[in-house]
Amino acid sequence: MGRRNQHSREEQRRMALDAADALVAAEGLAGFSMRKVALTMGYTVGNLYLLFSNQDDLLAEVSLRTADAMYEYLRGVAAKPKAPLERLQAIAAGYIGFAQKHSFRWRLMFEHYLPPEKWDHPGLNARQAALFEFVEEHLSPLLPDASPKQLRTAATALWSSVHGLCVLSATGKLHWSGLKDVRPLSDLIVRAFVAGLREERG
Amino acid sequence: MGRRNQHSREEQRRMALDAADALVAAEGLAGFSMRKVALTMGYTVGNLYLLFSNQDDLLAEVSLRTADAMYEYLRGVAAKPKAPLERLQAIAAGYIGFAQKHSFRWRLMFEHYLPPEKWDHPGLNARQAALFEFVEEHLSPLLPDASPKQLRTAATALWSSVHGLCVLSATGKLHWSGLKDVRPLSDLIVRAFVAGLREERG
DNA sequence: GAAGAAAATGATCAGCGTTCAAATCGCGGC
DNA sequence: GCCGCGATTTGAACGCTGATCATTTTCTTC
Missing domain, CATH: 1.10.357.10 (Tetracycline Repressor, domain 2)
Known part of the structure; x- marks a missing residue:
């Protein structure tokens, strides 16, 4: 794929945080994974790393x-x-x-x-x-x-x-x-x- | 390999716990792994699972x-x-x-x-x-x-x-x-x- | 339509816990 | 002395993980 621009960077961050928050609420830290978050928000893993520097960063924001x-x-x-x-x-x-x-x-x-x-x-x-x-x-x-x-x-x-x-x-x-x-x-x-x-x- | 019998089951458990304890002390839970424990005690991963039912069990004993x-x-x-x-x-x-x-x-x-x-x-x-x-x-x-x-x-x-x-x-x-x-x-x-x-x- | 910039991908890497068929070894009987 | 059997140990394999980045796709501009 490439630029779709359906969602701005900020919107994507919000979507990722929503997905991550829901995932943590449902499965806890043990059931958490970057891949699941990416899947839920309709993007791929790699893209998550353009929004957050790493997993720790994402979790800190959650x-x-x-x-x-x-x-x-x-x-x-x-x-x-x-x-x-x-x-x-x-x-x-x-x-x-x-x-x-x-x-x-x-x-x-x-x-x-x-x-x-x-x-x-x-x-x-x-x-x-x-x-x-x-x-x-x-x-x-x-x-x-x-x-x-x-x-x-x-x-x-x-x-x-x-x-x-x-x-x-x-x-x-x-x-x-x-x-x-x-x-x-x-x-x-x-x-x-x-x-x-x-x-x-x- | 096979039976070496250099160490009894109980001795092996003690060795594993020693290794696990030292590993946790040095690297924390994040740096812990079953493979590292096995390597330190001179056995292989598989053998660890004959001594402890899983990682949680081992850590509970530590x-x-x-x-x-x-x-x-x-x-x-x-x-x-x-x-x-x-x-x-x-x-x-x-x-x-x-x-x-x-x-x-x-x-x-x-x-x-x-x-x-x-x-x-x-x-x-x-x-x-x-x-x-x-x-x-x-x-x-x-x-x-x-x-x-x-x-x-x-x-x-x-x-x-x-x-x-x-x-x-x-x-x-x-x-x-x-x-x-x-x-x-x-x-x-x-x-x-x-x-x-x-x-x-x- | 072509070119260039921007955005998103997904194969790839090294590592993880766990399993289990297979390989190895020690020992009793011949 | 050696054979076979059972006890013991192995390590390849599976499916997962976080993280990376060359490649591909899309949009914008000319």
């Missing part, structure tokens, strides 16, 4: 999409509860719920490991930062006397904690305990952490 | 080794500090330290995802349970009035939290913050969580 979708979802979740603590607990539970519902997509964000030399990726870092700032924003009413620096530290620690619970439950590493519902645990983490911090600073 | 090594290491770390809180903080920091030092091995335990139908693996579950019980044991002096059930819940929540921090720092997901040392964060998590729980129950 992760970005998931991150954005999750962020939007969490904003919605945070809108409901009025009380600050309940709101923070709802956000934590929302995070875990998102991970369970969109298991393969969510796992892509964390199983798709980038080597340290690529940790400076602006898009990914921006999303990570946005998520932590979002937590910070909803944590601040509960820690009115904390300095900005302390607040950031607290938000990082708290969100890492929630993330840990999320990871372990999503990967079956809590299966031994027979635990069914993690909501009590996520509530506990948020509640105890906040209470501990409040006590600490008076 | 994970087991790492889990045992980590458990031993943490027991050593816990022996030093006298005060309960400092001991718990040392264990948390020890966990993160182990993950940083043995990065590839540690990551294998979590990146090597098993499908839900294999979550009943007795060996892996036993190790997971042992780790949480170990935490429980060192958490109990700090929560003398907690029931066994409450104690287990608390240990699960606390260790999930520490694990979350460990995961995020190990995969560069905290890189955006410019954070250098995670020890202050792990100390904070342990301290705040314990303080919050103590306050909660009087």
